[in-house]
Each structure stands twice: as structure tokens, then as C-alpha cells.
Amino acid sequence: MIRSELLRELAPVIADHLVVCNIGLPSQEMHMIDDRETNFYMLGTMGLASSIGLGLALAQDKKVVVIDGDGSVLTNLGTLPTIANNVTDNYVLLIVDNGSYGSTGDQPTYAGMKTSLTEVARACGCENVVECSGADTPAAVEAALAGDKMTIIVSKVESGNVKVPVITRDPVNIRDRFMDAVKA
Amino acid sequence: MDVSEKIVSDFVANDVSFITTVPCKQLGDVIEAVEAHPAIYHIPANKEDEGMGLCAGAFMGGKRPAIIMQNTAIGVTINTLVTLTQFYRMPLPMLISYRGELGEPVACQVEMAVHTKALLAQLNIPTYHFHKEEDVEEFDKILKYTFTCNKPVAILTDASFWKGY
Numbered sequence: 001m002i003r004s005e006l007l008r009e010l011a012p013v014i015a016d017h018l019v020v021c022n023i024g025l026p027s028q029e030m031h032m033i034d035d036r037e038t039n040f041y042m043l044g045t046m047g048l049a050s051s052i053g054l055g056l057a058l059a060q061d062k063k064v065v066v067i068d069g070d071g072s073v074l075t076n077l078g079t080l081p082t083i084a085n086n087v088t089d090n091y092v093l094l095i096v097d098n099g100s101y102g103s104t105g106d107q108p109t110y111a112g113m114k115t116s117l118t119e120v121a122r123a124c125g126c127e128n129v130v131e132c133s134g135a136d137t138p139a140a141v142e143a144a145l146a147g148d149k150m151t152i153i154v155s156k157v158e159s160g161n162v163k164v165p166v167i168t169r170d171p172v173n174i175r176d177r178f179m180d181a182v183k184a
Numbered sequence: 185m186d187v188s189e190k191i192v193s194d195f196v197a198n199d200v201s202f203i204t205t206v207p208c209k210q211l212g213d214v215i216e217a218v219e220a221h222p223a224i225y226h227i228p229a230n231k232e233d234e235g236m237g238l239c240a241g242a243f244m245g246g247k248r249p250a251i252i253m254q255n256t257a258i259g260v261t262i263n264t265l266v267t268l269t270q271f272y273r274m275p276l277p278m279l280i281s282y283r284g285e286l287g288e289p290v291a292c293q294v295e296m297a298v299h300t301k302a303l304l305a306q307l308n309i310p311t312y313h314f315h316k317e318e319d320v321e322e323f324d325k326i327l328k329y330t331f332t333c334n335k336p337v338a339i340l341t342d343a344s345f346w347k348g349y
């Protein structure tokens with residue numbers, strides 16, 4: 001299973017929640033599969049999806065799902081201690097771990113080699129860390145949302161991409177539409 | 185009221201309730217005052233761009249954010265300021281310790297100080313420089329201006345302002 005197949009199966013599970021989509025293909029794929037006003041699309045700023053999502057979850061009560069990637073978490077590895085030490089139970093961080101920098105052409109990441117992001121997250125103090133296959137991920141996200149416990153899910157999938165159009169919606173429009181959905 | 189108390193009371197009066205910090209010796213007192221205030225959620229960040237991501241999320245969640253950081257970190261935040269804070273038009277007061285100015289005991293700090301204002305100017309970030317104690321009187325207006333224009337706004341605070349370290 002590759003990321004885009006996983007996101008297709010995940011879409012109905014997260015449809016009613018606030019979703020922060022990582023830069024590049026995760027945003028473009030979610031935009032293509034199920035564009036919603038409850039989705040925030042990152043158009044730049046590699047690495048900060050988990051931080052944006054944490055700030056959002058701490059600031060209000062609705063549940064927040066972050067669709068992040070292994071490469072982006074490695075870029076902003078300091079995010080995991082911050083998450084661990086600022087627990088908010090409306091926060092689910094899904095790290096789609098395909099062992100590669102998908103959006104730049106599938107160059108390998110260290111997460112696909114010796115480094116386990118699951119173990120890193122645990123070592124940073126995150127209390128509910130689940131590692132699962134892509135096929136088991138929608139159920140894991142559903143359980144995390146139902147469980148009311150801050151959860152980090154590391155979803156092991158294969159690397160590989162499908163063709164998707166870039167997002168042309170204006171960033172201020174993305175943000176404004178999303179903020180209306182947060183308030184609704 | 186000392187300057188740290190004045191800064192924190194202006195934050196609170198302007199509804200700033202989510203503050204991320206990366207420490208600097210000069211900022212010790214103000215960070216302590218932020219931590220102590222019950223109306224502010226204080227979230228230390230490991231890196232300034234991470235902190236700006238937290239602030240972007242908090243803003244979209246309905247809170248007014250701010251970051252407290254050192255000028256030496258401006259380089260690592262440029263991409264975030266441009267592609268997140270400015271591109272999505274979000275407000276962000278940046279209270280910055282301006283290391284490397286008069287009274288600086290560490291020579292290396294001067295190396296970033298000479299680039300600080302040029303970098304902020306290049307990014308079209310409105311920039312204020314607090315040098316004398318009374319400059320803090322403008323802080324309230326700067327916060328109002330920031331949340332009116334939805335831009336990152338820098339407040340550089342040097343060693344003379346903080347009366348040394």
C-alpha cells in the first residue's frame with residue numbers, strides 16, 4: 001500500500017475532523033481525494049505540520065488529525081519532545097512512514113534505514129505511540145479519535161506516488177475557509 | 185512596573201494567550217513572567233521555526249500568539265516567515281533579544297547583529313528597536329498594529345533596554 005491508497009481509505013474516517021495536511025503530495029492528494037473546508041493545506045514550510053496541528057489542538061477543543069511524513073518529522077525532530085510535554089487529547093499525529101522523501105522523488109530517509117520514528121517518539125516521552133501497517137491505519141486512527149488520548153501513529157507503507165495536480169487555491173483563502181470551519 | 189511586567193501585561197491586555205519561547209539570557213525575566221501568568225499558555229519550542237508553526241496553529245484555533253526569541257535565530261526562520269506567516273497572512277509579534285549591540289560581552293553575537301535589521305528589512309517585516317527603557321511604552325500600540333495588519337512584526341530589544349544581562 002502506498003500513501004495515496006492509504007489516504008483514500010482514511011478520508012471517510014477523518015472527514016468530520018480538522019485535518020492539517022503536510023506540504024507537497026499529502027496536501028495535494030487529500031485535496032484531490034476529498035477537499036473539505038476542515039482541511040488545512042500546507043503549500044510550503046517543510047516540517048511544521050505537526051507543530052501547526054499541535055498549536056491548533058491546544059488552542060481549541062475540536063479534534064485535530066495531522067497527516068505528516070517521515071521525512072518531514074525528521075526535518076523537525078524537535079517537535080516530538082514538544083508534543084510529549086504538551087499533552088492535548090484532541091491531537092492525533094499520523095506519520096505516514098514510507099521511508100522516503102515522497103514529494104521530492106522518493107529519495108530514501110533514515111526512517112527507512114536504522115532509525116525507528118516509533119522508538120524516537122517513545123524516547124521523547126510520547127505516551128501513546130502505535131506502529132501499524134497501512135492497511136490497519138484507518139482503524140488505528142478511528143480508535144485514536146474515539147479514545148480521547150493524544151496519539152502518535154506511525155503507519156508503515158511503501159514508497160511511491162501517483163500523479164496529482166498542484167493546489168492553486170490562494171493560501172489566504174485556504175486559511176480563511178479553514179478558520180471558518182474551526183469556528184463552526 | 186519593570187519592563188518585563190509591562191510587556192507581559194500588554195500581551196494579556198491585547199488578548200495574547202499563547203506564547204512560544206526559545207531562551208536568551210536577556211529574556212530570562214520576561215520568559216519567567218510569561219510562564220507565571222495564568223492567562224498565557226507558555227510553550228517552549230526547541231527551535232524558532234517550530235515555534236512559529238505552533239503560533240500559526242494557535243492563531244487558526246482562535247488564539248492570539250506571540251514568539252519570544254533571539255536575533256541569532258532569524259536565519260533559521262526565514263522560510264517559515266515567508267511561506268507560512270506571510271504567505272497565509274497571519275499576525276505574529278516577535279519579541280526578539282537584539283544580541284550583539286552595545287554592551288555585548290560575546291564577540292560572536294555581533295556577527296549576527298550586523299545582519300539583523302538588513303534581514304528583517306529584506307523580508308518587509310515592520311521592525312521596532314527598543315533601546316531605552318521608555319521605548320516599552322510603544323509595545324501596546326505595536327501589538328494592536330500587528331493584529332490589525334496580520335503580519336509578523338519584530339521588536340528588537342537590546343542590552344541597553346534590558347540594562348545589561
Ligand SMILES: [Mg+2]
Pocket residue numbers: 069070071096097098099100101102
Ligand atoms: Mg516519506
